[in-house]
Amino acid sequence: GAVVSQHPSRVICKSGTSVKIECRSLDFQATTMFWYRQFPKQSLMLMATSNEGSKATYEQGVEKDKFLINHASLTLSTLTVTSAHPEDSSFYICSAHKTGARDTQYFGPGTRLTVL
Amino acid sequence: AQSVAQPEDQVNVAEGNPLTVKCTYSVSGNPYLFWYVQYPNRGLQFLLKYITGDNLVKGSYGFEAEFNKSQTSFHLKKPSALVSDSALYFCAVTVNAGNMLTFGGGTRLMVKP
Numbered sequence: 001g002a003v004v005s006q007h008p009s010r011v012i013c014k015s016g017t018s019v020k021i022e023c024r025s026l027d028f029q030a031t032t033m034f035w036y037r038q039f040p041k042q043s044l045m046l047m048a049t050s051n052e053g054s055k056a057t058y059e060q061g062v063e064k065d066k067f068l069i070n071h072a073s074l075t076l077s078t079l080t081v082t083s084a085h086p087e088d089s090s091f092y093i094c095s096a097h098k099t100g101a102r103d104t105q106y107f108g109p110g111t112r113l114t115v116l
Numbered sequence: 117a118q119s120v121a122q123p124e125d126q127v128n129v130a131e132g133n134p135l136t137v138k139c140t141y142s143v144s145g146n147p148y149l150f151w152y153v154q155y156p157n158r159g160l161q162f163l164l165k166y167i168t169g170d171n172l173v174k175g176s177y178g179f180e181a182e183f184n185k186s187q188t189s190f191h192l193k194k195p196s197a198l199v200s201d202s203a204l205y206f207c208a209v210t211v212n213a214g215n216m217l218t219f220g221g222g223t224r225l226m227v228k229p
Binding site: 034036109 | 150154160162221
């Protein structure tokens with residue numbers, strides 16, 4: 001089966017610093033990856049759609065300059081939370097779209113961000 | 117550890133017929149259960165969730181899901197399928213608000229006219 005990894009799985013940082021989260025498709029190529037944020041007691045919120053070689057498409061209300069997304073290759077997308085604040089503390093989950101016979105998306109295990 | 121299984125890669129239904137997309141889960145504790153839908157080239161959209169209360173949960177677009185604790189299932193249902201319901205459906209579970217969601221492998225629903 002297809003595997004998507006995220007690194008780090010857990011990160012604690014100070015307010016004002018930047019944090020980079022990596023999402024990798026380990027055994028398939030993904031032209032499209034999605035970044036989600038999970039809120040306590042709530043469902044996922046789609047933050048942006050990441051397309052390899054082009055700019056990410058952000059959902060309404062998501063600050064592009066704060067959540068920088070780079071999809072530099074067919075197996076790697078990164079999310080950088082810039083100037084993090086405590087309200088940015090959350091789970092961040094990525095998924096990678098795999099085309100083919102089983103056209104679906106595979107989810108990473110998530111990254112828990114805690115901003116002090 | 118928590119896990120979700122969607123045993124069917126694809127479900128085919130004729131328009132107007134009832135549909136069921138199956139989901140079973142495994143958690144330690146009381147589950148929070150979710151269904152999401154993905155249309156082509158789009159991210160996930162929330163359909164419905166079960167936290168507590170009535171076992172039958174109603175959601176968007178006429179979908180509903182029934183929580184069955186004894187069978188550890190949360191099957192998605194709709195009384196009358198539409199061609200526009202054709203999409204990928206994902207079931208997800210977490211054990212409490214503090215844990216990350218775990219997703220099933222997804223089920224492709226094909227509704228034919």
